[in-house]
Amino acid sequence: MISPDMPVWLVIAALAIGTFLIRFSFLGLIGDRPLPDWVLRHLRYTAVTVIPALVAPLLVWPAATGGTLDPVRLTAGLAALATGYLLRSTIWAILAGITVIAIGLGFAG
Amino acid sequence: MTQPQKPTDQTAAIWRGLRDGAPFQLIVTPFAIVFGVVASEAGLDLLEVMALSILVIAGASQLTAVQLMIDQAPVFMVVFASLAVNMRMAMYSAALTPHLGSARLWQRALAAYMMTDHAYALSAITFEKEADRPTAWKVRYYFGVMVQILPMWYLGTYVGAVLGNAIPPSFALDAMVPVAFIAIFAPALRTVAHIAAAFVAIVLALSLAWLPWSLGLIVAAFAGMIVGAEIERRKPELIA
Numbered sequence: 058m059i060s061p062d063m064p065v066w067l068v069i070a071a072l073a074i075g076t077f078l079i080r081f082s083f084l085g086l087i088g089d090r091p092l093p094d095w096v097l098r099h100l101r102y103t104a105v106t107v108i109p110a111l112v113a114p115l116l117v118w119p120a121a122t123g124g125t126l127d128p129v130r131l132t133a134g135l136a137a138l139a140t141g142y143l144l145r146s147t148i149w150a151i152l153a154g155i156t157v158i159a160i161g162l163g164f165a166g
Numbered sequence: 167m168t169q170p171q172k173p174t175d176q177t178a179a180i181w182r183g184l185r186d187g188a189p190f191q192l193i194v195t196p197f198a199i200v201f202g203v204v205a206s207e208a209g210l211d212l213l214e215v216m217a218l219s220i221l222v223i224a225g226a227s228q229l230t231a232v233q234l235m236i237d238q239a240p241v242f243m244v245v246f247a248s249l250a251v252n253m254r255m256a257m258y259s260a261a262l263t264p265h266l267g268s269a270r271l272w273q274r275a276l277a278a279y280m281m282t283d284h285a286y287a288l289s290a291i292t293f294e295k296e297a298d299r300p301t302a303w304k305v306r307y308y309f310g311v312m313v314q315i316l317p318m319w320y321l322g323t324y325v326g327a328v329l330g331n332a333i334p335p336s337f338a339l340d341a342m343v344p345v346a347f348i349a350i351f352a353p354a355l356r357t358v359a360h361i362a363a364a365f366v367a368i369v370l371a372l373s374l375a376w377l378p379w380s381l382g383l384i385v386a387a388f389a390g391m392i393v394g395a396e397i398e399r400r401k402p403e404l405i406a
Binding site: 058060063064066068071072075076079080081083084085088089091095096098099100101102103106107108109110111112113114115116117119120121129130138139141142144145146147148150151154158 | 189192193208209210214217218221222223224226227228231232235236238241244245248249252253254255256257258259260261262263264266267268271274275277278279281283286287290291294340341342343344345346347348349350351352353354355359360361363364366367368370371372375382383386387388389390391392393394395398399
């Protein structure tokens with residue numbers, strides 16, 4: 058439980074303002090000034106690096122299993138990866154992952 | 167906004183965004199419910215839980231804040247660590263700037279408020295494939311994606327906070343989160359450079375997971391971006 062001494066509203070306000078400033082940073086300050094080529098070349102790879110880096114630890118050490126590798130969660134992730142890559146489709150990738158979770162945890166439970 | 171657009175094009179852009187973003191309602195809603203459950207069980211009241219979801223709109227960061235508040239961390243550390251988790255959004259902001267930078271200030275401010283992993287991932291991939299679209303089209307596409315996802319984020323949080331632990335753990339809502347993110351980036355692995363970038367990012371994220379404040383994520387992402395960009399610079403023929 059969170060202690061009553063914790064200034065929760067201070068935390069909420071700081072997070073709200075701080076997060077907005079992070080999101081607004083480049084969009085707000087740079088606007089339509091053109092970015093150099095080398096910056097654009099790096100930015101093209103943000104989606105395929107930030108998101109995998111965010112996901113990999115969640116998949117390998119899921120909090121729900123106390124941080125131990127879970128075959129169902131791992132297989133669901135790999136199924137989504139293979140399906141998404143081969144079919145070039147987000148929807149089919151999600152459905153593949155959900156299917157593995159439903160079957161795996163259904164049988165396990 | 168270099169050329170005037172027909173109203174039909176603009177409506178079509180909103181519809182494309184709505185259609186492309188629709189599957190993410192299935193993902194965002196369970197994640198929001200998970201947050202609502204966790205936050206209310208931690209002792210936050212309904213108003214505090216909703217304020218976090220409406221003002222911050224960043225699940226990983228919100229969960230970090232709740233966990234650190236439970237752990238009695240100093241306020242400065244709670245805020246610093248939760249904002250560090252969101253630093254990736256500075257990269258999103260930079261990546262969207264070539265596409266949305268010439269939009270009006272209020273549109274850019276609204277886009278910043280709405281900026282999430284989903285908004286960024288879908289838009290970045292669409293804008294990269296269809297780079298010639300005018301800014302007005304891209305702005306409408308982006309808002310089309312998010313205008314349906316945000317209400318589900320608020321609503322899911324509310325349901326989670328009110329229902330609390332009435333939801334059985336066997337639903338494994340948490341397992342949906344990685345699946346959702348993988349489904350976003352897997353179709354974008356178009357070239358050797360993209361695959362190498364993702365591979366480096368994954369290996370480093372796992373080996374640097376011990377670093378505090380999500381620094382491992384930032385380092386892994388930068389290293390992957392450098393690898394992808396370097397392959398593209400040396401072997402541009404692989405990218406086309």
